[in-house]
Amino acid sequence: MQEKGDESDVIIGLEVHVQLNKLKTKMFCSCSTDYHGDEPNTHVCPVCLGMPGAMPVLNREAVKAGIKVALALHADVQNFTIFDRKNYFYPDLPKGFQISQYDNPLAWGGYVTIETENGEKNIKLKRIHMEEDPGKLSYKGSITTASYCLIDYNRSGMPLLEIVTEPVMHSPREARLFLNKLRVILEYLDVFDGSLEGAMRVDANISIKGGGRVEIKNISSFKGVEKALSYEITRQRNLIRMGRAVKRETRHFDEANNITVSLRGKEEEQDYRYFPEPDLVPVYTEEMIEEVRQSLPEMPEEKRVRFRKQYGLSDDFAKVLVLDIKMANYFEEVAREVNPKLAASWIVDVLRGELNYRGWNFRLAYDKMEPDEMVRLLKHFEKGEITEKGVVEVIRTKLDEGGKVEDIIRRKGLFAISRDEVERICREVISANRKAVEDYYAGKKQALNYLVGQVMKKTRGRADPGETAKIIRSLLDSA
Secondary structure (H helix, E strand, O other): OOOOOOOOOEEEEEEEEEEOOOOOEOOOOOOEOOOOOOOOOOOOOOOOOOOOOOOOOOOHHHHHHHHHHHHHOOOEEOOEEOOEEEEOOOOOOOOOEEEEOOOOOOEEOOEEEEEEOOEEEEEEEEEEEEEEOOOEEEEOOOOOOOOOEEEEHHHOOOEEEEEEEOOOEOOHHHHHHHHHHHHHHHHHHOOOOOOOOOOEEEEEEEEEOOOOOEEEEEEOOHHHHHHHHHHHHHHHHHHHHOOOOOOOEEEEEEOOOOEEEEEEEOOOHHHHOOEEOOOOOOEEOHHHHHHHHHOOOOOHHHHHHHHHHHHOOOHHHHHHHOOOHHHHHHHHHHHOOOOHHHHHHHHHHHHHHHHHHOOOOHHHHHHHOOHHHHHHHHHHHHOOOEOHHHHHHHHHHHHHHOOOHHHHHHHOOOEOOOHHHHHHHHHHHHHHOHHHHHHHHOOOHHHHHHHHHHHHHHOOOOOOHHHHHHHHHHHHHOO
8 A cells, every 4th residue: 555655656757948147148139038027928929929931040059058958967868969840839939840859859868866865866867959939828817717818929939948757757857856957057058048938848748657647847946846746646646546547648737726637639740740840951060069168167076075175165065056057156255255164054054045135136135235245244253243143134134225244333332342341241231130140150151142132132232142151161160
């Protein structure tokens, strides 16, 4: 009998569609890729609108960007690749076919390593191929209730990379971990901006052993993938419990209601009637492969090893810092001026946490808490001029209100007071709280915490709590 929480019979494979949106022009025409936020259907031309007689011209930079991704994912990039016509009718596909790749894709194989509860796991890739993006369908409300939809062709013809995994994942969490890691790699390669709408979309294939394979189309967020897969596991298990067959079909994830809804029967590859695109010549990539290989940047795992060796960081800190190229670069800017271990601790544990709390990504750290401002703040801390509590207060104020570090410290009275002054205040607190002193001598640990709190109150948090506790303990033990 299936144990609760056991997903060993769940089989998941993903088809990830990645926009190469750092390129200036589309896949087969000169239309700008910078369409986000613009009026619908303003970044279009006869080619990406599929007008009769319009001829595609391959964007060489898109091929090089695809090769860069394939090499970073340890895939076997092919020296010879061709484009095919994938024939199907859908309103967002103006030509009635999509220029894609089939028998001769850009690359075969590869893998992405993820960190699971049971250690590292390689998610094997089946293939990586290039294609053009369709347009965007916009529904008024939910797809299940909308009476009509609108089409924006600004996205049509965008350079798209499809990364297809083997069916080796067994839980929605593994799928999300894979997508998170893939996004990190893509942003290191600087071919992709994940903050843009539609930058990464996922088709998820899922089945329970013995049941039919269900494809969930066009999931637009990582959380959406996890929710859609979780819902689908429950739906399929319920069908099996009722003795009903899980049929092969294509479903849509309704994000408004967190459910999947049936769209149509599952297509087979032969339904698309692939054949070579007659308007594009074969592509020979050998020279491009070597050119791109020389330009590959330092990847997350390489940076993680270097951070441990160069800066003496623990693996835990190094692992977190390299999760975001912006955070890794920010750390290195700060670590040039202050103790690297101190910098890593404050960036990972505090700054990152405060950004996450506000729902911001780390890019905003450069605008809200500039690296040079973080350096000045940590130098004050290293010199004992501000307490840990004070540093946290400055970071929060800087993120919410802006301003210069020194101005915030002065305005809020956060500069630490001298040890002599702290000791004087400790003596006053001890004299004024005889009951707490008696409790301390009676072995009640909370008495010391109470006395420290009184000192912190008098100093408005400018005394270091740890140092204050040592002073009070010393005064009481020597009395």
